[in-house]
Amino acid sequence: MSYSVNAWLLVLGCVTVWYCQAVDHSTDLEWKLWTRRFDKSYATQAEESLRKTTWLHNRALVLEHNNRPGVTFRMGLNSLADQSAANRSRIQLPWARDNRIPISGRNSHAPAEFDWRKKGVVLPVIDQGQIGSVLAYVTRDAVSSYGAIHMGSLFNLSVRRSLTAAETAMLGPVFECVHKIGGLCLAQDYNTSDCQRPTCKQVGQVDGGRTVTSGDEADLQMAVLKTPVLVAIDASQVSFQMYQAGIYDDPNCSPTRLDHALLLVGYGKDSSGNEYWICKNSWGKAWGMQGYVYMSRNKRNQCGIASAATYPV
Incomplete structure (x- = not known):
């Protein structure tokens, strides 16, 4: 037929x-x-x-x-999959460098891998939602970790109080600002939203901040061995928004257009020899690896990971 x-x-x-x-x-x-x-x-x-x-x-x-x-x-199709990368909340991070005191020397005996989470000095991952003040969250996390390392107790400090420092610090060093306002209170004790010192006890105190030499990942490694570090990156690529697992490596991200902040808590290397930074994000545990991302390390300062890194002292 x-x-x-x-x-x-x-x-x-x-x-x-x-x-x-x-x-x-x-x-x-x-x-x-x-x-x-x-x-x-x-x-x-x-x-x-x-x-x-x-x-x-x-x-x-x-x-x-x-x-x-x-x-x-x-x-992967995470909770941000119905949003375009261009519509994600972005911030500009033009803050001035903290006190530029060089890190003394290079430690040739630095461990091959390091992770502050294993020492119990990193707060749990949270979801900032559509709040654009990511700097407040990362500043709070850095101060909390610094206090835990030096005083032995990990406190849940107030993001609202940190927001005061972060907003002021857009024109100045963020950890210097934390020092000037007297420190950060516990989240449950903070009772004011103005720029005056609150009546609650400030348990998260720092003397100021230091800055990693811009673009120097070796200095960044030495810094994170002291305490978790606030790092600014270019997170504008959809590949970062939809990141699920592995070592984030996108040559299209910029080392200078910095629009997001992460908490750097360590570093390592995979079985193939690819090096990475361990960074905590603030987009909830459903994003990335339980809220964390491995950022490419020692690869031309990718995404600006070392361009504007600062930490409390």
């Missing part, structure tokens, strides 16, 4: 329609499962349609990246 060309075209068209419908049904189901997983809800149908379009775009980017040979990290 033979079929006409039109018949074959009809069969092909039916198969194509069936396949497209199957694909649409599959992605619709995936979308619904994703919204349930991250407890997503939208005010209007139009907003959901817009978010889904962004999600589909990010889904395609994730699949394309993860199927690329030789990549050192994986991307």
